[in-house]
Amino acid sequence: MGVLSRAPGEARRPSSGGSTYPVSxxxxxxxxxxxxxxxxxxxxxxxxxxxxxxxxxxxxxxxxxxxxxxxxxxxxxxxxxxxxxxxxxxxxxxxxxxxxxxxxxxxxxxxxxxxxxxxxxxxxxxxxxxxxxxxxxxxxxxxxxxxxxxxxxxxxxxxxxxxxxxxxxxxxxxxxxxxxxxxxxxxxxxxxAGVPGRKRNHRGADLMGARLAGADLRGANLRGAYLIAADLTGADLRHADLIGVDFRDARLGGADLTGALFLTQSQLNAARGDAGTRLPSGLQRPGHW
Structure with a gap:
């Protein structure tokens, strides 16, 4: 059921957001x-x-x-x-x-x-x-x-x-x-707090099927949000808190996830992205994209 998520000895590279994972x-x-x-x-x-x-x-x-x-x-x-x-x-x-x-x-x-x-x-x-x-x-x-x-x-x-x-x-x-x-x-x-501008708070929100194409969600709090089948095409999710977000069938084509917080490989695997989706370093572009 599990899938091998990285090759042995694969290097960790720091992302532009100043993170690299795992730390050890x-x-x-x-x-x-x-x-x-x-x-x-x-x-x-x-x-x-x-x-x-x-x-x-x-x-x-x-x-x-x-x-x-x-x-x-x-x-x-x-x-x-x-x-x-x-x-x-x-x-x-x-x-x-x-x-x-x-x-x-x-x-x-x-x-x-x-x-x-x-x-x-x-x-x-x-x-x-x-x-x-x-x-x-x-x-x-x-x-x-x-x-x-x-x-x-x-x-x-x-x-x-x-x-x-x-x-x-x-x-x-x-x-x-x-x-x-x-x-x-x-x-x-x-x-x-270091992200300029007003940050949206959608913690735990039901955003199933939401139309968020091109949305400015930089630095947003999306903890535990339901984004099942949401359209996030081209959305800016840089430095957004994505812990526990349900991304099943969410459209992430062209979205920018650089420096996104607490994003996991399994969340990406559940979503639908493309070659234009920008990912944090340390995570892989799923094969089905």
């Missing part, structure tokens, strides 16, 4: 399917819909999962009705659970560990997503005044990810997420 190679915050036991293809459920051709229960291997833990239809997922798989990103949680938490022993080799492994994977994914945001925040020069708390938070979360399966299962992720969200919000405010 040691955090390993991009999925590496070659070192994972196909956890997203087994642990997570999905329902038959526009995103998935069939219904699958949590803990049940996808029918397309091969014995080597790779996807049997990887090159044709969209064509065969599994577009949901192409937008998923575990932020490196799959290989952490597979190789660190369970020491490289797969659920097939040790069936007695399957339940615990599948329970821990969603927890690890949430923690790795937080690490992804924290690592980006630590590269933003405008947020230097909160780098100390950000670094401390990153170290705490990283320590959590290296705990035992039992410790991970017992982790109070909602509380951790709330504490870190406050730091990320402060980071966003500091960065966007």
């Amino acid at each position: 190679e040691n955090l390993d915050l991009l999925s590496d399917c070659a070192n994972c036991f196909g956890l997203c293809c087994v642990a997570l459920p999905f329902a038959r819909s526009a995103d998935f051709a069939v219904t699958k229960a949590a803990g049940t291997p996808c029918k397309n999962l091969r014995t080597d833990f790779r996807c049997g239809i990887h090159t044709g997922l969209r064509e065969q009705g599994f577009s949901g798989c192409t937008v998923f990103e575990c932020f490196g949680a799959g290989q952490k659970v597979s190789q660190v938490t369970f020491g490289g022993h797969s659920w097939r080799e040790a069936p007695e560990t399957a339940g615990a492994m599948f329970e821990v994977f969603p927890v690890m994914r949430q923690l790795h997503e937080l690490l992804r945001y924290l690592s980006e925040a630590l590269t933003l020069r405008a947020a230097k005044s909160v780098h100390g708390p950000l670094r401390a938070a990153l170290e705490r979360v990283d320590a959590l990810t290296r705990g035992s399966a039992a410790e991970l299962a017992a982790a109070d992720v909602p509380t951790v997420r709330q504490e870190i969200n406050e730091l990320l919000l402060r980071t966003s405010e500091l960065v966007r």
Whole structure:
């Protein structure tokens, strides 16, 4: 279900917005399917819909999962009705659970560990997503005044990810997420304060299908906004806060996302852009664009 998001050793280049992510190679915050036991293809459920051709229960291997833990239809997922798989990103949680938490022993080799492994994977994914945001925040020069708390938070979360399966299962992720969200919000405010002009606030807004072609959204707060199928063709989204934005089928052709805050590869994979879409450094232009 996951897709390899970068080639081994791919360099991180600073963007014009002064950020580069992730901040540390040691955090390993991009999925590496070659070192994972196909956890997203087994642990997570999905329902038959526009995103998935069939219904699958949590803990049940996808029918397309091969014995080597790779996807049997990887090159044709969209064509065969599994577009949901192409937008998923575990932020490196799959290989952490597979190789660190369970020491490289797969659920097939040790069936007695399957339940615990599948329970821990969603927890690890949430923690790795937080690490992804924290690592980006630590590269933003405008947020230097909160780098100390950000670094401390990153170290705490990283320590959590290296705990035992039992410790991970017992982790109070909602509380951790709330504490870190406050730091990320402060980071966003500091960065966007340097953007000239009036900044729009569409936090949590329902903008499904909105006509925003050419809109000036530079430095806007779009946290958690629903931009499903919205027309953002040619829009200026430089330094906008895009954490949690639902970009499914949003049209981003020619849009400028340079320096956008907390934008992830999975958000881009869910959208529809083109060769003219300007992306932050560190993120890749999806193949289906």
